[in-house]
Amino acid sequence: MKWSRAFINTLRETPKEAESISHKYMLRACLIKKLGAGVYDLLPLGLKSLNKVTAIIREEMNAAGAQEVLLPILSPSELWQESGRWAKYGKEMMRMTDRHENSWALGPTHEEVITDLVRSQVNSYKQLPLNLYQIQVKFRDEIRPRFGVMRSREFMMKDAYSFDRDEAAAMATYRLMFDTYTKICKRIGFKFRSVDADSGPIGGNCSSEFMVLAETGEDTIIYCENEKCGYAANMEKAVFKKPEPQTAAEEPLTKVHTPNIRTVEELAAFLGKKPEDTAKTILYIVDEKKMAGAVMRGDREINEVKLKNALGASEIRLATPDEILEKTGAPVGFAGPINLKEKGIRLAIDETVASLKNTVTGGNELDYHYTGVNRGRDYQENLVADFAKAVKGDTCAKCGGKLNEQKGIEMGHVFYLGKKYSKSMQAKFLDEDGKSKEFEMGCFGIGVSRTVAASIEQNNDENGIIWPMAIAPYEVNVIPVNVKYEEGMKYAEEIYKKLKDAGIDVIMDDRDISPGVKFKDSDLIGFPLRVVVGEKNFKDGKVEVKLRREKDFALMDKAEVFDRVVGIVKKEKEIK
């Protein structure tokens, strides 16, 4: 491609909408253009990079035996009603009505559609295992799209769905996909980590997220510093080692007047105790019906995802001050486990609280707390569970090492789904034993648009993007410094053509403009390799070859440039 013909209009200034680094550079380098909130035009440079990502994904998915399909963007409401998600999915699913008054969804995901396809085509265990995937646009009407294509409403996604005859086979597929994702991440050049994840409302009980490590990531990863241990989990799922049960003699239960004291810090200071000696009781509304009390050690935060799972709820929210007053008889800040069950409130105790002796809790009465509170003697819970948020510095439950945290961007997610959809949608096959069975399913997604942004988030400097060779829009940028210098221009044309013929993805900046602009643009867009033909060096038979990520360039004899460049491109694309 000759730059003078390319659709590239770089911006010197950053449009004010851009917040994150990748968003900024994607706009400035002319990869994307915003059309509306969370909706972007993908421009040639952006699309080229995205296509390289999808090519890698296709190769690896195909190598793993998956087969590509293309499902419609629209799906009929009937399918979603069958699975129950028409009602459950909420506003994130964009719905519309056609001229016949039929309802449709703009597909936010395709479990229903694929299950419908497979149940109509697959009747026998002989057709299994089956793994179908597509690379296609998804639409999710996000409440707040942000960071450009990192969290957009319309985005490219690779989603695969597997069908197996039993759980063992499904787990084998799961592991195969896990390995495939690992390969994909490596080929793209990511610094990444795979972590245990919460399955969420999609169901199933085995799931891993592939996290691209980046300061600006929206997700928090908890990981064990002991590399041999290797424990890593999404914050929502992370567990840690709980303290041993305390053994102190039980003190008498005492009601204490605690005027105007509502927070744990105030309470601990008032009583001369530490926050970890106290227990706070947070009231939740479960599935918009019943109230539940969650008791947490004073110094710890509640992990609402874990709590939701522990309660077996599909949705929880904090109770409002009015609801709390009405149900417990005390204003916010004075709730406690004693006599809470008697008020019809389900009581969940975190494991950290279960091990406490003589703790402090709210008195369920304005300005009163209890001290010397002991579980079993003073109150009885409905369940003990782990719903505490793990934090940096906690002890690893697996090896006893120290937990740390880092930020990441979720680029992919692998799920073991089980029979959630095959059951609700009656998707069955006939097994070897002549019995009709529901498929064991798995689902495996990669946010393709986001992958491009994540790579930029991980590879950049103050001048722009630093593409890894594998997904750079062009691998090499050939710059004749002065297009009017005929010898140099002639050489640039030659090397450009030779590289192109050799299958190198090359662009030549043939614009008749000042060299500064060419260098700035080259750095901004971030081509991994730059070949500069300048008059002074060329007269000595030398040409400059420079890697974007490195500061210094190499002066090469003009005759060896072709071989060297081809060699570098090839080497850079190898999996490290």
Added chain:
RNA sequence: CGGGGUGUAGCGCAGUUGGUAGCGCACCUGCCUUGGGAGCAGGGGGUCGCCAGUUCGAAUCUGGCCACCCCGACCA
């Protein structure tokens, strides 16, 4: 949805007693220049987010609406 903010040229912005719109970058033409977003000269480009109102007159004042951004809630 709650809180905050912004809409003026492709991008960044200025525009107060209300008098019919400007700067930098980008773009076009010419000259000049050619190793880090050059220089000079000339030029094109605007329903000032939309609708209504006040006024002789509205980018500017009033009301309504819309879009977009940030924080939060939310996030298969």
